[in-house]
Structure formats: structure tokens, C-alpha cells
Amino acid sequence: MTKPFDSSHLPDVFRGSEARKAGLITASQLRGSSVRRLFQDVYTRADVEVTHELRCRGAALLAPPEAVLTGRSAATVQGVELAKPHDPVEMVVPEKHRFGPIVGIKVRRTEVTPEESRPWNGIRIARKSRIALDLLLRLSPRKSGWVRRLRIGVPDLDQFMRAESLTDLHLNREFYGRRNRGIRLARHALRLSDPRAESPPESELRIVLAAGGITATPQLEVTARTGHFLARLDLGDEKFKVAVEYDGRWHNTPKQRAHDRKRRRRVEAEGWRFVIVTAEDLANDFEGIVESVWRARRRGAFSPLTAPRPDQKGVRMARV
Template identity: 70%
Template sequence: MSTSLDTRHLAEVFRGSEARKAGLITKGQLRGNGVRRLFQDVYAPAHVTVTHELRCRGAALLVPKEAVLTGRSAATVRGVELAKPYDPVEFVVPEQFRFGPIVGINVRRTEVAENESRPWQNARIARPARIALDLLLRLSPRKRGWVSRLRIGVPDLDAFLRSGLVRRKVLKQLFFGRRNRGIRLARNALQLADPRAESLPESVVRVVMVVDGLDPIPQYEVRKNGKLLGRLDLALKKSKVAVEYDGRWHNTPEQRAHDEERRRRITAEGWTFVIVTAEQLATDFAGVLATIRAAIERG
């Protein structure tokens, strides 16, 4: 007969085998609804909210102590939320180590200098410059073309640069001093990166436009007689075309009214708006570019 589980003596994340050995939980309770399984042999009490950071701490109980949390996972732990709660936890390990596979944990074997990380939990966490590097090296060339990888990598890099955790100058020195597989893509991404971008989708739209030969200015301020009329997500200044991403949060009545009033003021000054929706961004890059090009021609 199963007994109720007292979770007061359990950590927020714990190895099931170790908790059983210590007499804190039974095999039957590990299968019950008092805990939730994060990874093989790693659990959290059911009342604990699962975040990506929690899962990173859980994964750190399984990996070798030399493993380095990096990429989107390390960025999220550092306050730049690039990973969702159940996204794979990202580690790199020195090339001489073999580890995994474990469902829910992605591990790359690559060169890792000791000064590129510091101790964290039961493993290590990458320092900011290494996090930025792995945001790009994590993108496998075998799975995607280079344009697709830039659409994924540049927005992450934009957000990480915007956080102020690392400077572009530091990354330039790092990227141009290495020979890792994928480093050429990383260098291209760094040239495209712009911390002025205020959202990941906005960055994606900008990358698509730049690859197509356009030169949008992020967060461009439109003024009249010194008075600010509004800011544009992306501006093609010469042709007076404004390209803006409307995510689902723009669908509230208050936000729609705010957007319409701002756009009315700016349209009166000769600007044309191209609005990109979440659905278009997910499925129709060619259509988005065609609409922008048509607006430029009309301008």
C-alpha cells in the first residue's frame, strides 16, 4: 500500500536512486503523483514549477563534472530567456569525454578551454563569450542551410548582446581567433547581429530582409519638428517603408488601438507600413519579401 509523500526533505531536483538510498522516498512513490520525472533518475517534487533553469540543475546531476552548460540553456540561466521550460538542455564536453545519449539533454563534444567556464551546480557553466559562440556553433550544418541557420542564430545573438553580458568587440576577437566547425557561420552571424532588436521575431524579419539585399534600420524614430511620432521596428529610410512584426500580443484591443494611432501619425508623413504576422513569418518568407519589395516600388 502506497503512503503519502512528505516532500519537505527532498531537494527541488534530486536523483531518485540517491533519495531512495537515503530513505527519503520509495520506489513506489517515485512512480506516484507526488513527484515529476525530469530526466532518467532525476525528479522534482510535483509542487515545484518546472522552468528551464530547474531542468538545467537536474541535468547537472547526470553529466560529468567537466561538462559545461552553454548555448540557450546557459543564456537562460544568466537571465536571457532563449530556452522554453522543456527545450533540450545544452552542454558541451571536452573531446576526450563520451557521455549520453540521455533524452532531453543535448551534448556536443568539442574543444573547451578551462577559462571559458566556471563551476556551477555539479558541473560548469560557460562564461558569456563562450555562451555566445555556442549559440551559433550549436546549429548543425547537416540539418539546415546557412540562411536557415542565420535566421535561428542571429536573433539569439541579438538578444544576448542586448543583455550587456558580452561586448561585440570581445566576440569579434574570439570568433576570428578560432577554427571550430561552423565558425564561418558564427562570423557571418556576428556581422548581422544588432542589439537594437527588441524581439526574436523582429530579428528574424531583419535577417530575411538583409539576406535579400535590403538594409533595414532597427527601432527607427520618426520625428516631425523635433517631436517623436513613433518608433518603427524596421525602417527602409530612403523609400519610407516601415516593416513591423505583429505578434499575437498585438491582438488585444488596447494594443491595436495604440498601433493604429501611431501608424496613422507616421503614415501622414509619407510612410508605408508592411505588417508581418506570426503566421506569415512561420510559413511564407517569400511572400513577406514580395510585399516589402512591392511597397518599395510604390514608394
């Protein structure tokens, strides 16, 4: 009976060709169940949890020293988990260097100055301002629908800015005075960003409203006429007293629904009207969301907690 291969002497991420040359593993063992492949010629032990950070270190084994880990990948390595374990590893490489294509690694060739990165695992990792820029430059300007692209990029930027305590003042220098492909969309996204947003769906909802001509403030605090704090709204239009809130799936428990209703009635008593947006709405009904908010601005006689959804016909929005 063949003794099972013990892979414990192997590092948690390694190049198969180098491990074979060093006599640590054979070609047949690389095809066995004791290791798993991350990229071409890059492996990890089967007992190691595959995280995005692990895959980034694996990609670094293949990349030239001038490559810069950036975007969602660099943010995740630095503790802001924007990338899932098996999302593509994002890198930029100076124009003069050829690298890729490699399945599982997304490479853009563009200008990167030495000041925009620092050493990391044999390659380089982008600094905060460059990460923020690349979170947006990663969105292909060729794809149709600028609102759709902003709905992807702005939530990432909001989360990163919030986690790293960044403001647009910190980032203006990085976003202006350059001519990268896609920079106009990136600047527009920066103007729409707001680190007060507490979740990606809230950021997406804000972009949908902006596309419909509605400006709403994230995490707006509402106080009673007596000055007492009542609630903090996902999004609030203070001028028209319209609250727009996202109810994710965790709001569907009886206890949470009762809590939400009680809280919202306190705010309604101060003259506010609510538009509640579900995950399904946000995925499929952009025009309905915008029309509901416009109607809530115009009408104050009904309680939106019990009113039927308005007719969607005739609504026009920017292409999403």
C-alpha cells in the same frame, strides 16, 4: 489504509539511486505520484515547479565535472530566458570525455578552454562570450537552408546581447581564430546580429529582409520636419523611407489597431510607406514579405495601409 508518502524531506532535485541508498525513498515510491522524473535516475518532488533552471541542476547531477552548461540553457540560468522549461539542457564536453546520449540533454563534444567557463553546481557554466558562440554553434550545419538556421540563431543572439549589453566588438575574439564545426555560419550570424531588436520576431524579420537584399535598421526613430519625434519603427529603411513592422496577435484588438493606424498615418505624412507583416506572413510567406518591401521602395503613390497585397509570382529568394 496505506499512509501517503511524505516527500518534503527530499531535496528539490536528486538522484533516485542515491536517495534509495540513503534510505530516503524506496523504489516503489520513486514510481509514485509524490515525485516526478526529470531524467534517467534524476527526480524532483511533485510540489516543485519544473523550470529550465531546475532541469539544468538535475542534468548537472549526471554530468562529469568537466561538462559546461552553455547556449540557451546557460543564458536562461543567468536570467535571459531563451529556453522553455522542457527544452533540452545544452552542454558541451571536452573531446576526451564521453557523456551521453541522455534523453533531455543535448551534448556536443568540442574544445572548451578553462577561461571560457566558471564553476557551477558541481560542473561548469559558460561565460558570456562562450554562451553567445554556442547559441550559434548549436545549429547543425548539416540541416538545409542557411536562412532558416539564422532565423533561429540570430534572434537568440540579439536577445542575449541586448540583455547583457554586449556588442560584436566584445564577441569578435571568441568567434575568430577558432575552427569549430559550424563556425563560418556563426560568424555570419554575428555580422547580422543587432541588440537593438526588441523581440525575436523583429530579429527574424530582419534576417528575412537581409536574405532578400534589403538592409533595415531596428527601432529606427522618425522625426517630423519640425524636429518633433513621431514614432519608433520596428525596422526602417531610411534611404527609401520604408517602414517594416511586425504586428503580432496582441495588435488585433480594436484599441490597438486604432492606435497603430493613427501613429502610422503621422509617419506617412512625412513621406514614409509601411509594410505590415503578421505572424502568419513571417511563418509562411518569406518571398511575399521581401517583394512587398521592394515594391514599397519603388512606389510612393498609394497608402500601404489600404493597398492590396502584391502578386507573389516571379519572386526569388535565398533558400529558407
